[in-house]
Structure formats: C-alpha cells, structure tokens
Amino acid sequence: MILRKSIYILVMCLNILACNESPYMQGKRLYTANCQNCHMEDGSGLAKLIPPLATSQKIGSATFACILKNGIRDTIRQDSSYLVREMPAFSHLSATEVANIINFVNHSWHTPFKEQTILDVENVLNSCK
Amino acid sequence: MKTFKSTIAFLTILTIISCKPEPTSLPYLGQTYLENGKEIHHKVGQFSHYNQDSVVMTNADFKNYIYVADFFFTSCPSICPRVAKEMLKIHDAIKGDTLVKLVSFSIDPKRDTPSKLKIYANNLGIDHHRWYFLTGDKDATLELANTYFVAALEDPDAPGGFDHSGKIVLIDKDGHVRSFSEGTDPETTPRLIEDIKKLSSQYSNVNKTAQ
Numbered sequence: 428m429i430l431r432k433s434i435y436i437l438v439m440c441l442n443i444l445a446c447n448e449s450p451y452m453q454g455k456r457l458y459t460a461n462c463q464n465c466h467m468e469d470g471s472g473l474a475k476l477i478p479p480l481a482t483s484q485k486i487g488s489a490t491f492a493c494i495l496k497n498g499i500r501d502t503i504r505q506d507s508s509y510l511v512r513e514m515p516a517f518s519h520l521s522a523t524e525v526a527n528i529i530n531f532v533n534h535s536w537h538t539p540f541k542e543q544t545i546l547d548v549e550n551v552l553n554s555c556k
Numbered sequence: 557m558k559t560f561k562s563t564i565a566f567l568t569i570l571t572i573i574s575c576k577p578e579p580t581s582l583p584y585l586g587q588t589y590l591e592n593g594k595e596i597h598h599k600v601g602q603f604s605h606y607n608q609d610s611v612v613m614t615n616a617d618f619k620n621y622i623y624v625a626d627f628f629f630t631s632c633p634s635i636c637p638r639v640a641k642e643m644l645k646i647h648d649a650i651k652g653d654t655l656v657k658l659v660s661f662s663i664d665p666k667r668d669t670p671s672k673l674k675i676y677a678n679n680l681g682i683d684h685h686r687w688y689f690l691t692g693d694k695d696a697t698l699e700l701a702n703t704y705f706v707a708a709l710e711d712p713d714a715p716g717g718f719d720h721s722g723k724i725v726l727i728d729k730d731g732h733v734r735s736f737s738e739g740t741d742p743e744t745t746p747r748l749i750e751d752i753k754k755l756s757s758q759y760s761n762v763n764k765t766a767q
Binding site (some may be wrong): 464465467473474475476477515 | 631638641
C-alpha cells in the first residue's frame with residue numbers, strides 16, 4: 428500500500444517537473460533576447476505602458492507574425508485605456524525565428540494552443556500589410 | 557489550562573522579541589575621506605531639474621526625505637521597462653511611509669519633456685507626490701549619474717542611443733548613497749526594500765529620542 432502511494436507521488440512530482448519546461452526552448456531563448464525586456468519573463472508587461480501578453484487578443488491571431496516582424500506604429504489600445512508606446516519592429520528575425528517565438532508565446536499564454544509551422548508563418552509574413 | 561495558555565503566549569512573545577534583530581546601520585557607499593580629522597562620506601551631485609509637473613526640483617527638496625533613484629529614458633527599448641517594474645514594486649511596497657520618495661532621472665531630455673514624463677507616469681499609475689520624473693541638462697544628468705554610481709553615456713550604437721546601467725540607488729537625507737539594487741534583477745529588490753525600511757526607521761527613531 429505504501430509502495431503504491433509512493434509511486435503515485437513520484438509520478439505526480441515527475442508530471443509537475445515536466446510541465447515546467449516549455450517544449451519550445453528555442454522560442455523561449457528568442458523571447459528572452461528580443462521580447463522579455465518589455466513584456467517581462469512572465470508576459471505580464473508593465474502597467475499601462477506595455478501590454479501584457481497573457482490577456483492579449485493579438486497573440487493568438489493570424490496577424491501575430493506581422494506584429495512581431497513589423498511592430499506597431501499606431502498608439503496601442505487595450506480595452507478602454509491607451510498605451511503611448513509603439514512596438515518596435517523586429518525585422519531582423521527570420522520566419523523560422525518568428526515561428527519559434529509565436530509557438531513559445533502561444534503555448535505559454537494562449538488557449539487553445541495550435542502549433543504553427545514555418546510555412547504557416549512564411550505565408551502570413553508574405554501577406555502582411 | 558489557563559496557566560498553560562498564558563505560558564504559551566508568554567513564550568511566543570519572548571520568541572518574537574528575541575528574534576527581532578537589532579537594526580544595524582547601513583554602510584556609507586563610495587569613498588570616505590578625512591577633512592580636519594572628520595570623516596566625510598561620498599555625496600551625490602547637485603541637480604536642478606524639471607519634474608513631470610514642470611516644477612524645478614533640487615537636492616534641497618529632498619533634505620527631509622530619503623529616496624531611491626534610477627536613470628532611464630521613456631523611449632528606452634532595452635532594460636528600462638524592467639527597472640521601472642522594480643521601481644513600481646518599491647513604490648507599492650513603501651506606500652504608507654511618507655519619509656520615502658522615488659526619483660527617476662531622464663537621460664534623454666530632448667525627447668523626455670515634462671509633459672511626456674507626465675503621460676509616462678500616468679500610464680505607470682503612480683502617485684505624483686511620491687515619485688518624481690526629472691529632466692534637465694543632458695550632460696549635467698550624465699555626470700550626475702556617476703555620483704549615484706550609475707553608468708550612463710550617449711552611444712549611437714546602443715539601443716535607443718544611450719548606454720546605461722539599471723541600478724536603483726538609496727539616498728539618505730544628507731545625500732549619501734546607502735544601498736542599491738540591480739533593477740534588472742528582481743531578486744535584489746526585496747533586500748533594497750528592507751534597507752529602505754531600515755533607514756527610514758532609523759530616522760524615525762532619532763526623531764523619537766529627540767522629542
């Protein structure tokens with residue numbers, strides 16, 4: 428009985444440990460290098476200056492790749508409040524890198540999660556306005 | 557039963573009292589030199605800057621306060637938002653302490669006008685009577701940063717045009733540097749908050765004994 432209990436606990440612990448690691452490690456590294464200074468490690472943003480990612484409508488949208496690559500030039504709006512900052516463009520990122528970041532961000536903060544392939548992202552990037 | 561309860565209560569109080577460490581004084585950071593046999597501690601430089609309400613503020617405005625300072629600029633794409641987040645944590649943590657102020661010096665006066673700083677501060681959702689955003693002569697501010705042990709210089713190759721470190725520095729009523737944290741490392745913030753409380757309580761203790 429005790430053995431069964433300990434195995435159960437061990438499996439639970441393993442599950443918890445396994446869940447902490449994002450499967451998109453490359454995306455996480457790119458996020459740390461390009462996005463984290465503003466959007467923070469936990470995606471919480473900064474007050475009304477930098478929008479949080481976790482509650483953002485943009486991260487799951489089809490045009491997310493365009494925002495990442497080209498930035499946002501207009502005033503960023505969030506609910507009824509506005510944010511004075513614009514988001515800079517990250518034009519140096521390749522489609523592969525954009526796909527990695529999108530998958531990491533969506534996997535971390537957007538449900539339901541759907542993985543995007545490099546081809547998906549390339550198609551979106553080609554149709555950016 | 558009653559005796560048992562009171563014994564437990566007594567022991568708990570005893571534990572709390574004995575566990576409270578004696579507040580040790582914070583060190584004076586920077587070089588100390590002797591003048592006429594008296595120790596002179598490092599002081600931050602003089603400033604005369606506009607705040608977010610276009611009011612000129614100088615060192616004299618802080619002679620009755622202790623404050624934490626950082627150097628930043630609003631269009632900074634690199635470390636500033638992270639430092640601002642830690643400053644915001646400090647701002648919220650010391651809400652009830654009227655002795656403590658916060659000061660953010662802009663190193664980019666060309667873009668950071670008082671009105672722009674006001675919008676920035678509003679968006680941060682801060683108390684304008686406790687946290688001042690100051691802007692003034694650029695070269696004077698870059699030099700001033702050195703006296704706060706913050707590295708700040710203009711660099712066309714750096715993101716946003718300025719290269720600077722993200723230290724948050726604690727200054728006492730006499731302008732001495734007493735503690736600091738790395739604004740880019742959230743793990744160093746709790747210790748700075750402890751130091752702010754320690755320094756603040758030392759001043760209130762002095763006031764109590766003086767009365």
